[in-house]
Amino acid sequence: MAGRRSGAATVAAAGTASAAGGAQAGAAGTDAAPGVTDKTPRTARGRKTLRAILDAAAAEFGARGFHDTGITHITQRAGVALGTFYTYFNSKEEVFRALVRDMSAQVRDHVAPAIAAAPDGLAAERAGLASFLGFVRAHKEIYRIIDEAEFVDPDSYRAHYRNTADRIAARLGEAERRGDLRVPDAEVVAWAIMGMNVFLGLRFGVLGADRTPEDVAATANALLAHGLVGGQMG
């Protein structure tokens, strides 16, 4: 909520599913710190309403896209009156922004444990991709919402991918330091890996499910490990 406008209800304040989890609690808390301003609900009833609006917004934006979603779609699905929306958000863009960050945090937090548990750098990427594919299948809206951010709120969009790439680059750096991998140009490689993952998620998470996450991750990991020329592919 460090976004352009302040004073909006925060996702954290609504007790997001993700905020309830363990790993991301810190991150969500970070958001929540300045968020305790204007429209943060003070009563339990208010928190429940905010949550309902947020969930409805995620569902509607995911299903119809930002421009084809009206405030009434959201409030009707949430079961509240139209005007109630503006008790918690100052504009349509604001919910959207909140949602993008929320989703962004959710993926991160979903994938993080799998990566942390991996024995080495290569296994980390494999586990991360498999976990990501699983998440995508359960939350297909994420693609539409984050992609549309490019048009609705470019800042969120770029931040999402830059942060993700930075995280990957950091992992690769550590792996290299540990001697697991050789990474000549971490930024290029990080964006390449992110691109792979995103498109494999699009193809085998959103568009079709004709491979198990593990299969896809194994193939991609072999590519990442030895390439198409050397030896052990497949």
Added chain:
Amino acid sequence: MAGRRSGAATVAAAGTASAAGGAQAGAAGTDAAPGVTDKTPRTARGRKTLRAILDAAAAEFGARGFHDTGITHITQRAGVALGTFYTYFNSKEEVFRALVRDMSAQVRDHVAPAIAAAPDGLAAERAGLASFLGFVRAHKEIYRIIDEAEFVDPDSYRAHYRNTADRIAARLGEAERRGDLRVPDAEVVAWAIMGMNVFLGLRFGVLGADRTPEDVAATANALLAHGLVGGQMG
């Protein structure tokens, strides 16, 4: 143009740059079956106007996105009256659709020669990526337009990526038959490569230009060749 609605002016009919290329001439020609369609201009003056509208639409959609572009933006830039737009297109969506396919064809045709000239499968991917990055820098609109197609015309969007992946998979198949590469699961690998390329294009073509296309392509190609574990990376 063989899309859902018929009767619209075709990009080919306007004498697109891409229509002048080689590879897609056949396909475009098929669409262009002269005079058969509804809104195809019958006079030279008409063809010139159609071209002006198409170019203006590409520029405007690229700059402001589909939803923030008004028909008047397009016609004003094209230097024609509002109503003239509807002499050639039935709706705002229709130009957009035409544009997506046009751009899709343009990339393909821009990259194809570089790939064809490559000595082997690996070099083909490297040359293709370098060429793609060059194209992207010259046509940054392509990202916004194709990405937004996900919301405006999902069919075009999916078709674009499926076609691109198919082309990559076909290349990989040939390379494997020739013994250049080992490709265990062509579809997975094709989507992975496409994702890499797209995101490298986003990072080093659209968002920044702090690497030469060749540098980026070289690094990505090394990854593709031997991976991050084996030997020659870097």
Added chain:
Amino acid sequence: MAGRRSGAATVAAAGTASAAGGAQAGAAGTDAAPGVTDKTPRTARGRKTLRAILDAAAAEFGARGFHDTGITHITQRAGVALGTFYTYFNSKEEVFRALVRDMSAQVRDHVAPAIAAAPDGLAAERAGLASFLGFVRAHKEIYRIIDEAEFVDPDSYRAHYRNTADRIAARLGEAERRGDLRVPDAEVVAWAIMGMNVFLGLRFGVLGADRTPEDVAATANALLAHGLVGGQMG
């Protein structure tokens, strides 16, 4: 209102004059099933606004016709904002449809008491026509609105005349059973009488007023009673 599209505000919901009448109260009440429909106003303020829009629409459609009446004409006369119109109706056609049915019901309800009070079948027709002429003079819009329905909403148009003819035929049937009249072919006679009445209304109600309703009704009644050949005409 049980028409093609549902969800529109009903005339009855607005507390029409006609809704206050007796005969159609049942029918209108059926439509008005309270709160069930979409755009039915839930507050008193809303009901007042709906009524204002309806009255304004009747006046404007009557004066300028459907096609030359803009939504702004209606809302300006009603003293509400443009958008308010769409709080109660989904389209221009929808108010028009509502109005046709309303007018249709209004004539019926205006004429019914006069007919009911008549001593016999012949007197009923005479009283009915006189009453109708009086109504027409006070509501000249009815002609334009119902006639234009032929083009805007043929169903309403046909329904109006079929219903009217059926009512006349039913009256004639009863009169015949009572021995008041001889009616060889009730449907033909009913349409003939309706035509007479409508055109006399056009001529002596809308176009000119150079006869009293009673005079006109008397002459027409004499024609109806004994024809032009037999005896007592005049």
Added chain:
Amino acid sequence: MAGRRSGAATVAAAGTASAAGGAQAGAAGTDAAPGVTDKTPRTARGRKTLRAILDAAAAEFGARGFHDTGITHITQRAGVALGTFYTYFNSKEEVFRALVRDMSAQVRDHVAPAIAAAPDGLAAERAGLASFLGFVRAHKEIYRIIDEAEFVDPDSYRAHYRNTADRIAARLGEAERRGDLRVPDAEVVAWAIMGMNVFLGLRFGVLGADRTPEDVAATANALLAHGLVGGQMG
């Protein structure tokens, strides 16, 4: 064509079907006299084109109504280019006006011989109605076109009905003078008869054909002759 604007092509100049007949030649000629002005075609080719446009306009206006008919509908059906329309007419209203008068004249000319051949006043009305019903069945457009004139060109509309009523009144007057009929108030009776005829035409000519013209005319004529009270009905 003595209408508001002059200079338009005349129906007569196009060699209407009705103008080709015998009875109305004089009347049409009347129209043609001042019509020989501006847009009257001078060549045979021009006359053919004018005719095509007129026929197409009648068909389109009859089928879709004035407001839903575009100039392009007319020119496409006529097989000429859009601009050609304006070679013969100055506006959409102008063709419409021409058509209303043409149709008006056509009915008159179709019915006149039947009336003229009748032995007495009563038989004249009967023959006239039967003939009228036959005409209506063959030219259902006439209802839509003349009715819509109320909105598009009120003058034509009123003129049509006033002229028709006058003609009927004149007939009645003569019949009375001859002693055939008793007509106390010719204008009222004329409008009553016209209304009967028009509505019987609507019901048994346009909406349905479940009676022969002769049947309907016979019933109506009996009503006209002796009414519903006296003797011979049926």
Added chain:
DNA sequence: CATGAATGAGTCTTCATTCAT
């Protein structure tokens, strides 16, 4: 005479946002 591209005023309709209750 015929053609069809160009014009732009005019309209309906949508929808984010405000605000009195």
Added chain:
DNA sequence: TATGAATGAAGACTCATTCAT
């Protein structure tokens, strides 16, 4: 807090008419 009626700017699209070729 919740409600839902009211607002009006904004935008897509239509179509009668003009005119250069």
